[in-house]
Amino acid sequence: MTSYRGLFHRITRLDLSLFFRISSFFFFYFVLVAIYIVFLPKMLSGLNYSTFQIGFIFSLGPLMRFLLPFFFLSKINLTPNIFHFGLLLSLISAILFYFSIQNFYYFIIPNILLGISFGLMLPFVETYALGFLKKERFGKSRLYGSLGFMLCGIILARNLSNYTVGLNYFLVTVVILAIVGFSITSYSDKISTIKKVIEEKFLFKKVLWFWISIFFMQMSFGFFYNFFTIYETDHGISLQTVSYLWTFSIICEITLFYFQATLFKRIELLSLMKLAIFLTIIRWLLLYLYPNSLGIAYLSQSLHAFGFALHHTAAISFLYLTYQNKKLSSQFYYGLSFGLGGFIGALLSGYLYGDKLFLYAAFIASLSLFFLFFQKPTVPKQNF
Numbered sequence: 001m002t003s004y005r006g007l008f009h010r011i012t013r014l015d016l017s018l019f020f021r022i023s024s025f026f027f028f029y030f031v032l033v034a035i036y037i038v039f040l041p042k043m044l045s046g047l048n049y050s051t052f053q054i055g056f057i058f059s060l061g062p063l064m065r066f067l068l069p070f071f072f073l074s075k076i077n078l079t080p081n082i083f084h085f086g087l088l089l090s091l092i093s094a095i096l097f098y099f100s101i102q103n104f105y106y107f108i109i110p111n112i113l114l115g116i117s118f119g120l121m122l123p124f125v126e127t128y129a130l131g132f133l134k135k136e137r138f139g140k141s142r143l144y145g146s147l148g149f150m151l152c153g154i155i156l157a158r159n160l161s162n163y164t165v166g167l168n169y170f171l172v173t174v175v176i177l178a179i180v181g182f183s184i185t186s187y188s189d190k191i192s193t194i195k196k197v198i199e200e201k202f203l204f205k206k207v208l209w210f211w212i213s214i215f216f217m218q219m220s221f222g223f224f225y226n227f228f229t230i231y232e233t234d235h236g237i238s239l240q241t242v243s244y245l246w247t248f249s250i251i252c253e254i255t256l257f258y259f260q261a262t263l264f265k266r267i268e269l270l271s272l273m274k275l276a277i278f279l280t281i282i283r284w285l286l287l288y289l290y291p292n293s294l295g296i297a298y299l300s301q302s303l304h305a306f307g308f309a310l311h312h313t314a315a316i317s318f319l320y321l322t323y324q325n326k327k328l329s330s331q332f333y334y335g336l337s338f339g340l341g342g343f344i345g346a347l348l349s350g351y352l353y354g355d356k357l358f359l360y361a362a363f364i365a366s367l368s369l370f371f372l373f374f375q376k377p378t379v380p381k382q383n384f
Contacts, residue, residue, distance in 0.1 A: 019141060021184045022129045026145030028177040029122065032090075034152035035170045036114075037225045038246055042239060043163040044101075045230060053104050055350015057111055058226045062346060064115030065339030069331040078124050078327045080185040086120030087178040089113045094174040097167050119339070123330040125184065130320055139313055143257035146309070150250035153243045160239075202329070207322055209375035210270075211336055214315055216368035217277060218337040220284065221307075222345015223361040227353055235291045245297055249304035256305040260313060269318045270377060276311035277369040279303045284362035291355065 037058070044054050072078060093110040100106035130138050152169075160166055204211055232242045263272060283303040290296035316333060323329035345364075352360055 027148035030145035059346035061115030062342030089117035213372035218341030219345040220365040249301035252305035280307035288358040
């Protein structure tokens with residue numbers, strides 16, 4: 001009996017330690033994302049980058065995310081060593097930011113490297129987390145990423161006196177992220193609960209309408225991520241207030257991440273995705289119709305909990321149940337949605353930027369909802 005109790009306590013300690021490490025990775029990863037998508041556009045605008053140049057710079061990362069998974073179809077696997085390579089690339093790009101940010105053409109290089117690193121890091125950790133924590137506990141771990149995003153928005157908005165300050169925050173965060181990332185993989189050979197990947201031929205046609213839907217969904221978000229800060233400040237809202245808007249959306253996101261397990265037990269995954277997309281359409285229309293209203297801006301930001309938190313967990317859970325090759329399906333999820341969708345959304349948003357920006361975003365999100373109605377559930381049960 002004593003030996004069984006000792007084994008139970010060792011497993012519990014391992015479980016808690018991994019939960020903490022995975023949650024810490026999400027925290028610092030999304031601090032990094034916050035610096036990049038919330039404050040970097042404004043920093044580049046202050047360095048006299050045009051809206052098209054800003055859109056182009058932010059299209060590079062998504063483009064890399066789109067291209068990367070095709071290399072993993074037959075040539076390489078998403079192993080801990082590849083994950084470590086992604087951490088190293090993020091560090092190199094953070095250093096190169098200092099030397100290239102004042103020149104549009106030089107700045108392209110570190111953004112390409114950063115896009116590659118993002119395409120390697122998050123799919124590895126999220127698949128790892130979903131397999132170990134299951135979808136109920138995954139949300140409670142993932143909410144630490146939202147918390148990191150929120151805190152960064154509050155702190156950096158008060159201290160961003162010039163672009164160098166932003167780059168310093170970026171570099172420090174990358175260093176911490178690398179340390180946490182290496183600590184996660186140091187446990188990889190001790191975990192027996194993560195199943196090995198079963199080889200299969202990866203077929204997009206298996207859930208074709210799903211892939212098309214997530215592509216258009218993230219294309220619409222490309223408008224938001226790249227130009228929400230500039231859009232709101234152009235309509236008379238201060239940068240600090242915009243940071244509060246970002247913070248509020250993350251608070252709503254964290255709340256849903258924590259309580260969403262009940263929804264996943266009662267409602268089918270595709271239905272949850274449809275609800276999330278519908279509310280996202282409403283969100284973009286509110287921003288278009290009431291661009292000067294701070295109250296409406298807060299209302300629209302509250303819907304981020306559904307458009308991101310609910311949609312994201314439902315989508316990756318759907319893929320987890322559909323494909324045997326979990327990591328590759330996760331890479332393609334990021335590649336086609338945040339990657340190709342984000343790439344085209346970034347380019348279009350830079351070209352179409354103006355008062356009708358979010359009307360275009362609403363139309364694109366409507367396409368996402370339309371195509372998802374053609375997709376049928378792939379499995380009878382949602383438990384894993």
